[in-house]
Amino acid sequence: xxxxxxxxxxxxxxxxxxxxxxxxxxxxxxxxxxxxxxxxxxxxxxxxxxxxxxxxxxxxxxxxxxxxxxxxxxxxxxxxxxxxxxxxxxxxxxxxxxxxxxxxxxxxxxxxxxxxxxxxxxxxxxxxxxxxxxxxxxxxxxxxxxxxxxxxxxxxxxxxxxxxxxxxxxxxxxxxxxxxxxxxxxxxxxxxxxxxxxxxxxxxxxxxxxxxxxxxxxxxxxxxxxxxxxxxxxxxxxxxxxxxxxxxxxxxxxxxxxxxxxxxxxxxxxxxxxxxxxxxxxxxxxxxxxxxxxxxxxxxxxxxxxxxxxxxxxxxxxxxxxxxxxxxxxxxxxxx
Amino acid sequence: xxxxxxxxxxxxxxxxxxxxxxxxxxxxxxxxxxxxxxxxxxxxxxxxxxxxxxxxxxxxxxxxxxxxxxxxxxxxxxxxxxxxxxxxxxxxxxxxxxxxxxxxxxxxxxxxxxxxxxxxxxxxxxxxxxxxxxxxxxxxxxxxxxxxxxxxxxxxxxxxxxxxxxxxxxxxxxxxxxxxxxxxxxxxxxxxxxxxxxxxxxxxxxxxxxxxxxxxxxxxxxxxxxxxxxxxxxxxxxxxxxxxxxxxxxxxxxxxxxxxxxxxxxxxxxxxxxxxxxxxxxxxxxxxxxxxxxxxxxxxxxxxxxxxxxxxxxxxxxxxxxxxxxxxxxxxxxxx
DNA sequence: TTGACAAATGATAGCGCTAACATTACTACT
DNA sequence: AGTAGTAATGTTAGCGCTATCATTTGTCAA
Numbered sequence: 001x002x003x004x005x006x007x008x009x010x011x012x013x014x015x016x017x018x019x020x021x022x023x024x025x026x027x028x029x030x031x032x033x034x035x036x037x038x039x040x041x042x043x044x045x046x047x048x049x050x051x052x053x054x055x056x057x058x059x060x061x062x063x064x065x066x067x068x069x070x071x072x073x074x075x076x077x078x079x080x081x082x083x084x085x086x087x088x089x090x091x092x093x094x095x096x097x098x099x100x101x102x103x104x105x106x107x108x109x110x111x112x113x114x115x116x117x118x119x120x121x122x123x124x125x126x127x128x129x130x131x132x133x134x135x136x137x138x139x140x141x142x143x144x145x146x147x148x149x150x151x152x153x154x155x156x157x158x159x160x161x162x163x164x165x166x167x168x169x170x171x172x173x174x175x176x177x178x179x180x181x182x183x184x185x186x187x188x189x190x191x192x193x194x195x196x197x198x199x200x201x202x203x204x205x206x207x208x209x210x211x212x213x214x215x216x217x218x219x220x221x222x223x224x225x226x227x228x229x230x231x232x233x234x235x236x237x238x239x240x241x242x243x244x245x246x247x248x249x250x251x252x253x254x255x256x257x258x259x260x261x262x263x264x265x266x267x268x269x270x271x272x273x274x275x276x277x278x279x280x281x282x283x284x285x286x287x288x289x290x291x292x293x294x295x296x297x298x299x300x301x302x303x304x305x306x307x308x309x310x311x312x313x314x315x316x317x318x319x320x321x322x323x324x325x326x327x328x329x330x331x332x333x334x335x336x
Numbered sequence: 337x338x339x340x341x342x343x344x345x346x347x348x349x350x351x352x353x354x355x356x357x358x359x360x361x362x363x364x365x366x367x368x369x370x371x372x373x374x375x376x377x378x379x380x381x382x383x384x385x386x387x388x389x390x391x392x393x394x395x396x397x398x399x400x401x402x403x404x405x406x407x408x409x410x411x412x413x414x415x416x417x418x419x420x421x422x423x424x425x426x427x428x429x430x431x432x433x434x435x436x437x438x439x440x441x442x443x444x445x446x447x448x449x450x451x452x453x454x455x456x457x458x459x460x461x462x463x464x465x466x467x468x469x470x471x472x473x474x475x476x477x478x479x480x481x482x483x484x485x486x487x488x489x490x491x492x493x494x495x496x497x498x499x500x501x502x503x504x505x506x507x508x509x510x511x512x513x514x515x516x517x518x519x520x521x522x523x524x525x526x527x528x529x530x531x532x533x534x535x536x537x538x539x540x541x542x543x544x545x546x547x548x549x550x551x552x553x554x555x556x557x558x559x560x561x562x563x564x565x566x567x568x569x570x571x572x573x574x575x576x577x578x579x580x581x582x583x584x585x586x587x588x589x590x591x592x593x594x595x596x597x598x599x600x601x602x603x604x605x606x607x608x609x610x611x612x613x614x615x616x617x618x619x620x621x622x623x624x625x626x627x628x629x630x631x632x633x634x635x636x637x638x639x640x641x642x643x644x645x646x647x648x649x650x651x652x653x654x655x656x657x658x659x660x661x662x663x664x665x666x667x668x669x670x671x672x
Numbered sequence: 673t674t675g676a677c678a679a680a681t682g683a684t685a686g687c688g689c690t691a692a693c694a695t696t697a698c699t700a701c702t
Numbered sequence: 703a704g705t706a707g708t709a710a711t712g713t714t715a716g717c718g719c720t721a722t723c724a725t726t727t728g729t730c731a732a
Contacts, residue, residue, distance in 0.1 A: 006454075008718060019682050024720060034680060051454035055400070056718035058391035059687050075420045084411045087437050099435065101423055118342075118387035226618035255618060262623040282562035282591060287598040344688060355712050360690060370710060392688035395717045 007050045015044045027052065054096075058120065065094050067308065068116035069125045072104040072192065073223075078250070078278055078297055079127070082149065085301020086125065093309060095122060102127070104192060110135040117142060123308040129154035130193040145311035147304045151194055152323050159311065159320040161304045165194045168293050168326045169201030172247050172275050175291070175328055177209050179335050181245035181273045185216035187232045187257065188249035189224030195249055198277065202247050216240045224249055229256020230263075237264075245273035245334070251280040254290055258333065269335040279329055288332035296324050343386045351380045363388065390432075394456065401430050403644065404452035405461040408440040408528065409559075414586070414614055414633055415463070418485065421637020422461065429645060431458060438463070440528060446471040453478060459644040465490035466529040481647035483640045487530055488659050495647065495656040497640045501530045504629050504662045505537030508583050508611050511627070511664055513545050515671050517581035517609045521552035523568045523593065524585035525560030531585055534613065538583050552576045560585055565592020566599075573600075581609035581670070587616040590626055594669070605671040615665055624668035632660050 013020040018037060026033045026041040033041070044050075058064045069086060071079045083099075090097060098121070100112035110132050116124060117138060124139070124146045131139065139146050139157040146158040151165050176184045186202045188195050199219075206212035218232040218239075229252060236243055248254035254276030258268065266272050268288055276283055279294035303324065307317050330336035349356045354373060362369045362377040369377070380386075394400045405422060407415045419435075426433060434457070436448035446468050452460060453474060460475070460482045467475065475482050475493040482494040487501050512520045522538045524531050535555075542548035554568040554575075565588060572579055584590040590612030594604065602608050604624055612619055615630035639660065643653050666672035 006718090009720095010718085020718090021683085021720075022681060025681085028720080032680075037680085049450075051451065053395070053718050054455055055391045055394035056687095057720075059389070059395050059689085059717090060719040061721080062687065064391070074423055075416050080411050080416050087410055097435065099433065114385075114387065119390055227621045230621050252618070256621060259618075259621050259623040282588070282595075285563045285566050285592060285595050287595040342688085345690095346688085356688090357690070357713085358711060361711085364690085368710075373710085389688055392717095393690075395687090395719085396689040397691080398717065 006053075007048050008053070009050075011048060012041065012044045012050050015048065016040045062120060064120050064122055066096050066098050066119065066121050067123045067125065067305070068098050068100060068112075068119075068121040070100045070102055070109055070112055070116075071127050072102050074099070074101050076223075077252075077280060078295070081297035082301040082304075085298040085303075086305050087301075088298075089302045089305030089309070095309065104190070106130070106132040106135065110138070113138050120144075123147070123312050125149060125304055125308060128193055129156060129160070145308055145316065147308045147311075149300055149304045151197070152321065153197055156321060159304075159307050159317065159322075161300050161307065161322040161324055163295065163324050163326045165197040166201045168277070168295070169198030169247070170205050171326070171328050172198075172277070172293055173202045173205040175330065176245045176247060176273055176275060176334060177205070177211060179245075179269075179273060181334075182211060183213070183216065183240070183242050184211055184245040184247060184273075185218070185236055185240065185243045186247050186249075187229065187236060187253050188217075188219040189222055189228050189232070189253060190249070191219055191221060198249070213240065216243055219249075224252045226252050226256040226259070229253035230260035231256070233257040233260045244271065245275070247275050248277060251276040251278050251283055251290070251292055254283070254292065254333075255286070258286065258288075258290060268333050273335060274333040279327075284329070284331070286333075291331045291334040291336065292329055294327040294329055296326070300324055342389070343384050344389070345386075347384060348377065348380045348386050351384065352376045398456060400456050400458055402432050402434050402455065402457050403459045403461065403641070404434050404436060404448075404455075404457040406436045406438055406445055406448055406452075407463050408438050410435070410437050412559075413588075413616060414631075417633035418637040418640075421634040421639075422641050423637075424634075425638045425641030425645070431645065431648075440526070442466070442468040442471065446474070449474050456480075459483070459648050461485060461640055461644060464529055465492060465496070481644055481652065483644045483647075485636055485640045487533070488657065489533055492657060495640075495643050495653065495658075497636050497643065497658040497660055499631065499660050499662045501533040502537045504613070504631070505534030505583070506541050507662070507664050508534075508613070508629055509538045509541040511666065512581045512583060512609055512611060512670060513541070513547060515581075515605075515609060517670075518547060519549070519552065519576070519578050520547055520581040520583060520609075521554070521572055521576065521579045522583050522585075523565065523572060523589050524553075524555040525558055525564050525568070525589060526585070527555055527557060534585070549576065552579055555585075560588045562588050562592040562595070565589035566596035567592070569593040569596045580607065581611070583611050584613060587612040587614050587619055587626070587628055590619070590628065590669075591622070594622065594624075594626060604669055609671060610669040615663075620665070620667070622669075627667045627670040627672065628665055630663040630665055632662070636660055 009020045009023050013023045023041050026038050073079050102109040113135050123144050126148050128150050129148050148156050148160045151162040218236045246257050261272050276290050276292035279292040283290045283292045345356045345359050349359045359377050362374050438445040449471050459480050462484050464486050484492050484496045487498040554572040597608050612626050612628035615628040619626045619628045
């Protein structure tokens with residue numbers, strides 16, 4: 001690779017005996033080049049191992065094949081599942097991904113957005129609908145399609161794929177109440193906007209049933225872990241020992257609650273009902289299996305990219321708002 | 337953004353009253369520009385909201401700020417922890433990340449490598465040391481620094497940050513034997529090269545103690561999940577019901593084994609010892625807590641990027657081979 | 673056969689930046 | 703004051719590709 005000269009368009013052109021622009025056309029819009037020439041060009045490309053220079057193309061055409069993706073965390077299970085869907089969605093397309101980690105900061109998000117826009121991204125995927133004012137303005141006037149993912153509770157800028165976190169929280173809470181639990185609690189970590197909507201749903205629904213007590217709410221801004229779930233459950237029992245059910249922020253928290261309950265010999269589901277969120281794969285096989293709300297994370301990523309690519313191609317989807325739904329999975333941890 | 341003309345270097349230059357190249361220098365190597373001019377330039381950049389065009393820079397300098405990262409999976413916990421380290425490592429550096437998902441295929445890996453090399457990546461991070469012959473050749477003659485991560489068992493191409501999976505497997509197996517287990521089993525999914533090295537260590541170590549029985553090995557090429565752990569454990573008990581300990585491929589499998597054992601009322605650690613691998617956060621708080629081998633995944637990513645950036649800067653680290661070690665965490669699941 | 677028109681190909685310029693060399697401004701010393 | 707030497711800035715050209723417009727070739731009807 002050291003004394004290796006880069007193979008360029010004109011190398012291919014010379015080899016075939018045509019001009020560089022014809023090679024460019026053969027690669028970009030093959031239908032504009034005669035079949036004979038086209039095939040000779042493809043053969044030469046293969047032969048020489050020509051790989052187009054993305055930077056040169058971007059500069060010349062002032063377009064890129066880069067889709068910018070803004071997510072708040074690279075480690076969180078939720079987003080890695082969404083990412084997997086996104087990666088699957090761009091497979092066998094000419095698009096590349098550029099990931100931006102906002103770390104749950106609207107300011108980082110705004111800054112990354114500026115970078116992506118200045119680099120003429122072909123499209124953008126952003127998480128949630130709670131951007132800063134400036135960021136929303138940037139998105140609204142972005143020269144490329146934008147998909148917001150994760151939630152449908154707010155008004156989207158362009159397209160959106162998600163589900164209603166409020167409705168999901170409501171469904172979970174109603175389930176706990178329907179199972180006969182009288183004193184439900186909420187445990188939440190990393191109270192991001194979506195978690196907050198779920199909490200609001202919990203509070204509203206419990207209130208309506210006369211079962212809401214602010215003492216039965218344990219939250220923290222720290223990122224959620226199984227350990228933290230156990231600790232918050234401990235805190236909760238200290239202030240509200242009569243708690244008989246917990247709606248957890250997510251499944252990590254729920255697992256922590258389960259382990260801590262087992263440690264304290266609190267019987268699940270008799271003395272304690274547990275409901276998680278996201279339905280991680282292990283929830284179904286835990287002992288006992290844990291009730292959770294399944295969120296179609298992989299599909300969300302896939303759909304988002306599919307819509308984006310369609311829109312980049314010039315045919316924006318008829319329905320720019322996709323509610324991908326959720327599903328309450330009733331399991332033994334809530335007496336099912 | 338629609339009828340918005342891109343702000344370029346010469347816009348800034350005109351504003352300040354210098355030539356474009358001076359602005360370029362002020363941004364690239366500030367020490368070559370007088371303080372007075374430099375500050376005026378910075379002010380103008382801020383003022384106009386100038387953002388350099390990465391494509392133009394790449395084309396002109398035939399260098400990029402893109403570090404290519406090749407990992408076999410975007411969802412696996414192990415790699416998402418490594419990724420987190422990598423992301424942390426490039427924070428506040430001028431570098432961007434481009435992720436390539438090889439999906440455990442050496443062919444995909446080779447292809448992605450070609451793309452990254454043709455796009456003049458500033459540096460490369462690749463997973464493992466088991467590339468295809470062609471890929472190894474590409475890496476060996478790559479015009480940029482390369483860091484291999486995850487394992488130190490093989491000869492690296494350039495730099496490497498990892499640990500010995502063989503030694504880790506040995507330590508785990510010796511621990512099971514030392515705890516008095518006589519009939520240890522191995523359960524593994526997604527038998528990638530690193531898992532295979534751990535298995536080889538298990539087999540060698542058990543053999544040496546006269547405790548190896550091929551009937552007590554359950555593996556599958558499918559990706560590991562908690563559910564799969566439970567199933568493989570069931571299979572294992574069907575063929576080797578006298579198994580008294582399990583060394584698991586990873587913690588997901590170990591959790592599955594634990595839940596399945598609980599379901600079958602097999603007491604842990606009395607009738608069954610369980611040892612996992614990776615030490616996911618929840619292992620310490622599971623009930624019972626599960627013995628595992630802690631692997632410094634975050635640190636591995638961080639160190640890898642730090643070394644790479646040093647090398648890109650022209651000062652390759654003195655020791656290009658970093659064994660970052662591992663740690664056996666003895667917990668109740670093996671009677672500790 | 674010729675003209676009209678479409679299809680196929682080519683020539684030219686320029687995207688925004690930096691490498692390489694050229695020039696000018698400044699400093700220090702004889 | 704003059705000169706060498708360095709620091710600061712400028713000029714020119716070109717990275718590899720594509721947009722735009724120009725030209726050539728091919729096709730078909732009259």
